[in-house]
Amino acid sequence: SxxxxxxxxxxxxxxxxxxxxxxxxTNYSPAYLQWYRQDPxxxxxxxxxxxxxxxxxxxxxxxxxxDTTLKQSLFHITAxxxxxxxxxxxxxxxxxxxLIFGQGTELSVKP
Amino acid sequence: DAGVIQSPRHEVTEMGQExxxxxxxxxxxxxxxxxxQTMMRGLELLIYFNNNxxxxxxxxxxxxxxxxxxxxxxxxxxxxxSEPRDSAVYFCASSPRQGKRWDQPQHxxxxxxxxxL
Numbered sequence: 001s002x003x004x005x006x007x008x009x010x011x012x013x014x015x016x017x018x019x020x021x022x023x024x025x026t027n028y029s030p031a032y033l034q035w036y037r038q039d040p041x042x043x044x045x046x047x048x049x050x051x052x053x054x055x056x057x058x059x060x061x062x063x064x065x066x067d068t069t070l071k072q073s074l075f076h077i078t079a080x081x082x083x084x085x086x087x088x089x090x091x092x093x094x095x096x097x098x099l100i101f102g103q104g105t106e107l108s109v110k111p
Numbered sequence: 112d113a114g115v116i117q118s119p120r121h122e123v124t125e126m127g128q129e130x131x132x133x134x135x136x137x138x139x140x141x142x143x144x145x146x147x148q149t150m151m152r153g154l155e156l157l158i159y160f161n162n163n164x165x166x167x168x169x170x171x172x173x174x175x176x177x178x179x180x181x182x183x184x185x186x187x188x189x190x191x192x193s194e195p196r197d198s199a200v201y202f203c204a205s206s207p208r209q210g211k212r213w214d215q216p217q218h219x220x221x222x223x224x225x226x227x228l
Contacts, residue, residue, distance in 0.1 A: 031214070032214045034216065034217075041221070042221050042222075043115070043202050043204070043219030043220050043221050043222055044154070044202075044217075044219050045219070046216035046217065046218070049214060049216065051214065089154065093214065098156055098159065098167060099144075099156065099217065100156075101153055101154040101155075102153070103153040104153065104154075
């Protein structure tokens with residue numbers, strides 16, 4: 001069955017640095033991949049979508065890459081701020097409309 | 112604009128009781144999804160609807176769970192009878208579907224935190 005893995009360990013970085021989160025998948029070739037942010041006690045919030053024919057997508061301080069050969073997506077936050085602290089989830093499409101979510105990576109940005 | 116609205120935000124009930132969770136999707140969205148989130152299993156899709164019709168309920172754990180969408184602005188997820196292992200946060204999400212394009216962002220409510228004692 002398909003499997004999605006995100007950094008299981010929490011990521012702690014200093015304000016101003018670039019945070020890089022990893023999403024690896026196996027046994028599947030998704031047509032697109034999405035990244036969401038989740039704050040404690042809140043629902044996930046959509047950030048970016050990247051399609052299989054796109055190598056890179058940017059939105060303000062966010063950048064997502066999608067390597068279908070490595071079966072990996074990287075999510076970067078440049079010039080990180082304490083307000084970026086949250087859990088970040090990657091999600092792959094599965095069989096028309098369904099999303100399969102990774103377990104998420106908790107990011108903590110220290111001032 | 113109003114987002115996805117879920118109620119109640121918190122529910123504590125005793126084992127064996129019926130639980131009903133409610134969701135109002137974003138107006139104009141024609142796909143609706145119910146998820147369950149736990150520490151152990153993460154965010155799991157239970158069921159989703161398109162144009163009020165259930166498309167895939169393969170994630171529903173067992174017959175104790177049922178979901179309905181009587182109209183485009185309302186959906187319920189019911190657990191009867193409830194068990195302690197059903198304790199989790201339940202999210203509802205909606206998204207627009209444009210023709211055959213499924214690659215639309217999902218908009219989540221803030222969930223219902225369910226505790227079964």
